[in-house]
Amino acid sequence: MAEQKPDRPNRKPGRPGPGNGNLKYRSGLVGWLLFIGLAVLLVMLVKSGNRSQVKIATGDFWNAFNADKVAVLKVESDEVSGKLKEKTTLTVDGQAVPVSEFRAEFPTGYMAQRGFGELLNAKTTTRIEVDNRDSFWLNFLLPFIPWLLIFGFIWFFVFRQIRSAGGANMLGNFGKSKARITSKEHTHVTFEDVAGVEEAKDEVMEIVEFLKNPKKFQRLGGRIPRGVLLVGEPGTGKTLLAKAIAGEADVPFFSISGSDFVEMFVGVGASRVRDLFKQAKDNSPCIVFLDEIDAVGRRRGSGFSSGGHDEREQTLNAILVEMDGFETNEQVIVCAATNRVDVLDPALTRPGRFDRQIYVPLPDIKGRMEILKVHSRKVKLGPNVDLMKLAKATPGFSGADLAAIINESALGATLAGKEFIEQDDMEEARDKVRFGRARKSRVIDEKEKLATAYHEAGHAVIQWVLRPDSDPIHKVTVIPRGNYGGATMSLPEKDRSNYSKKWCLATMKVLFGGRIAEEMFCGDVNTGVMSDIRQVTGLARKMVTEWGMNDRLGFVFYGDDDSKPNMFGGFGEGKAYSDETAKTIDEEVKKLIDFLYEEARQLLTTHKDRVDAMAKALVKYETLDASDVDRIMRGDNLNKPTISDLLDQQSRSGTVIQPGPTPSAPDVTPGFGAMPSPG
Structure with a gap:
């Protein structure tokens, strides 16, 4: 099939394109310039006449006039204006002001009855000009000038837009889809650039095959899938897979984000959905990609805004109708991506709309x-x-x-x-x-650094002792990194998809090690243990309520079901058990934490000398790798040079010495996880 490259996929015959719309664009620009120029000129004309004239009292005017200080005088109705022969200081609004040009206003009818005659009979050299034209129309029109400008502005902005849109769509271009059409020439991503998700890539490649050779799959009566939903954690490559489809397919590829459907006007989302699928049908066969579909595809009927006029629900209804309504187009495949499939409406994820849900997992070691x-x-x-x-x-x-x-x-x-x-x-x-980035330039108090060293030493010693139930140590450091004052990093031996009870108990003991070591060696505790407390509490509560690892509560789920909507518009039913059960849960969580805390204290008491040696090594070297930890736990001494030693050697020799990389653990470091603990 020949590739279609429409400038605008849904262009109708006779609609001006980018090439022949220059004349219309220029005429509109000229109109705007004329309108702005006339408005500025009108305002200048109104203000120019009164810009340099000072309004004075009628008494001051008569004094100047009778003293023959007025050079030119213009009489217009009951207002006079003119120019003095020389600048004269007059009192205007309580201030002495030098006046050269002036104007004065008289009561209505004064000039006709008395004042005009006095001016003509006065013995003066003043040149008097009389304007007999009636200024009624000027005074009448001046207040309407701002309103005329406002209506002219509205006419240019609104009515011309409606007229250019044909008059049928009162929203103008708001109801048009913002989808971007992409062909294989405009994307540089192919399936060769996608790695680590082979199964998901194979399923997506089948979609491209369906579009390239549909008769091959229809030979036995099969139907091309209408929709493909890519599901996975953030960063796993869902959008990259969609780009690869665009790079491999020989059909138009429309891409749009879920948030692009919703605007400030009601009904715009549904209008854009209809316009998007109209473009897709006009260019079928094609692929429509909806990124982050959970922005408009959330479950209906939840929360207080669940009425029929909810904008998000109207948009979702339009998508449902277009994907599997009475006028379903077999040649349009919808591909969507989300990391929150649990919040999507069931009508959207059913077969017939999204026939396939492709899970894009985190990569394993081969994929990485x-x-x-x-x-x-x-x-x-x-x-x-x-x-x-x-x-x-x-x-x-x-x-x-x-x-x-x-x-x-x-x-x-x-x-x-x-x-x-x-x-x-x-x-x-x-x-x-x-x-995060290591903050090596941060100035740390020696007392705080020592407390951090004992904190991390407590973690490291328990983690080393509890092998193989705990993860192997990768690195221990007291250098601040990110929000953490120090960290004990571990290297899991394999990709872990679930957690054993032994691992959970060992991990909790490791988390206790920091606080216990501070109590034993520093005689005080600090707030740096907050992260450890949160991790321990969360892990213990999950063991008791969700993972069935408690004998008293048994094999019963007491957690929140995040897949069910609640009355507050969110998800999760909340507490679905009695107050007595809640009290039992709290008791068991506290009991488990207290029991493991005492076991961790006994471990550190038994290896108290190793904790002290580890902390002193951390103060001296700041960072210890797995081999250093092993030597300290075996009772050996560390003789490697410190950063200060390298700097001293550099200053003595005058040569630049680059400290080499920290010796890493042997090749038995097949994983990476960490337990950061702010010191």
Whole structure:
């Protein structure tokens, strides 16, 4: 099929295009310029006559006139104006003002009865001009000039727009769809650029095959899917898959965001939906991509604004009708993306509208490796870069996170003056993406630094002792990074899709280690433990209420069902159990936390000397890797140089010494997770 490249897909015969609309555009511009010029000229003419004249009292006028100080006098009805022979200081509104040109107003009929005769009979050299024209019309029209300008403005802006829209659509262009049409020549993304989501990519490739060769699939009576819904976490590549469809398909590709349907006017969303699908039908076969469809596709009938005139529901109704109504077009495939499929209306996700729901998951280790290869094509990698090692060290990272790591490593290497990216640049970029930039220039009080060191040492010692139930340690640092004063980073051994009870209990004990170590060695506690408390409480409550890991409450779900709407317009039924059960839940959560807290305290008491050694090493070196932690826990001494030693050596030798990358753990570092804990 020949590719269609319409300038405007739904252009009707006779409608002027971009080329032949220049004359109309120029005529409108000339009209605007004339209107603005006349308005400015009119205002200037009104104000120019009175700009330099000073209004004086009638007594001052007669004194000047009788003293023969007036050179020229103009008489108009009951107002006189003129020019003095020389500047004279007069009192105007209580202030002495030098007056050269003046005007004075007399009571109505004064000049006709008395004043005009006095002017003519006076013995003066003043040149008197009499204007006998009646100024009634001028005085009558002056108040209407601002209103004329306002109505002229409205006429140009509103009525001309309505006339240009044909007069039928009172909203003008508001009801037109904002969809962007994209062909394969205008996008540079193909399926080769999509990695890490092979199953989702295969299903999307089938859609392209349906459009390219529909008879192949209709041979056995099959029907082309009407809709495909891409579901997944943010950053997993849903929009990238849609761009790949546009790059691979030989059909028009319309893309629009869900928020583009809703505007300030009621009914605009539904109008834009109808216009979008009209364009799509005129250019069928084609693909329509609705990004972030949850903006207009949320479940109906929830909240207080659930009436029939709700703008969002009207837009959703229009989408439902267009996707599977009486006039369904088999050649238009709708592709949508969202990360909140749980809030979508059931009528939207049923078969016949969105026949397929393609889940786009977070990539596994193989997928992360492929994604890193794709994004590293455009950067210069050094010979020591091991992408597989980085892929093993980034479980839970999305494709967007991995792209950010490559970009941040390139920026860091550029700022360091390197010719290519090295492995330590990748490591620093990974930590920066996950936790934020290291704030090495921050001045930290020694007492606060010591408390942070014992806090992180408490985490690290318990995490090392509880192996293999806890994740292996990757790095312990007291350098502030992001919002955290320090962090104990861990490396999971595999991609974890669920959590065992042993892992949950071990993780909670590790979280307790920071506060307990501060109590044991510093004799005081601080607010830096807030993040640990939140994590422990959330984990314990989920174990009791949602994961059935409590013997007293048993195998019963006591959490909130986020998929069901509530009366307040949100989702989640709230508390669906009695007050006695709620009290039992609180008791069991507190009981579990207290029991594990005491076990963690006993562990640290047993390894108190290791905690002290770890904290002192953190104060000295600031950052310890997995091998350093292993040596400290075995009782060995660390003899590596500190940053201060390197700087002293540099000053003595006069040569520049670049501190090498922190020795990383052995190749048994196949994952990355962390437990940041603000010190």
